[in-house]
Amino acid sequence: MHSGELGRQGLYGRRRDCDQLERMLAEIRMGRSQVLVLRGDAGIGKTALLDHMARHASGCRVSRVTGVESEMELAFAGLHQLCAPFLDRLDRLPPPQRDALSMVFGLLEGNAPDRFFIGLAVLSLLSDAAEERPLVCLVDDAQWLDQASAQTLAFVARRLLAESVALVFATRESGDDQALRQLPELRVRGLNDVDARAVLQAALRSPLDPAVLNGIVAEARGNPLALLELPRGRTPAQLAFGFELPSAMPLASRVEQEFLRQLHPLPVETRRLLLLAAVEPLGDVILLREAATRLGLASDAATPAEARSD
């Protein structure tokens, strides 16, 4: 696919990344497990890539979980989300693993189970489910997974072998997720300018002033969310003609400064007359003269200004 063209899935500039994810699906269909951490800034398109993978996982079972910031302190909250659909298989696990996981999820009373057993139990559970159909586990916003879940899933990821399981995480660039740092990674980078323009143009209904377009593309630095959000705060006139844009500001304020510099040396009466002229919209000289008289401005107040109009 050429740059700037819309991919099959409505994503611009992600052909290579999508290909990699689709190859992973082909691999697990052949019984070779796959692990990947998508890492990138907020808004760069990680969730969009997970969506792409889910859409292409025909014939597979897809289990999605999302780290939730408010649940970061709840041990195993994320793991519970991921395993919930498979808990009917618990009885198929070796008893120590079954009991360990049952205790973690509050299905069985007992002391805090051994972390190693918990990890093995999750590995067994997912492998067992994958024997029926290839299994795709998508863990979004992994930067907000509780630590116990992140560590357990990383443990599982390192031990997957000949199982039909794909385990794909999406996490923030700056995520403090040591557990995932050792796993294979795909950096999700900003779009190039051609693709960024295409995203911007596809999202807009009204025409865009070329200078404004360039400004937004530069400001967004290839981040699709920024490309979609930046035009929002601007009026159609601003987008079409570039009025009052930050990029136009320096020029506008330079002009303004120049006028102020010229006005400064003029007498107060002259400046007041100029102000009056500026707020009179029609250029009606008779009206202006009448208003000046009412304000008590001398009839020759305009002279100093006329003398300077070079």
Ligand SMILES: Nc1ncnc2c1ncn2[C@@H]1O[C@H](COP(=O)(O)OP(=O)(O)O)[C@@H](O)[C@H]1O
């Ligand atoms: N390659 C792309 N082309 C067009 N739109 C995209 C692309 N990648 C992401 N988007 C859109 O940009 C926004 C942010 O993407 P998202 O996947 O939510 O980012 P992240 O999960 O990394 O924070 C979403 O509205 C998404 O649909």
Ligand SMILES: [Mg+2]
């Ligand atoms: Mg996301």
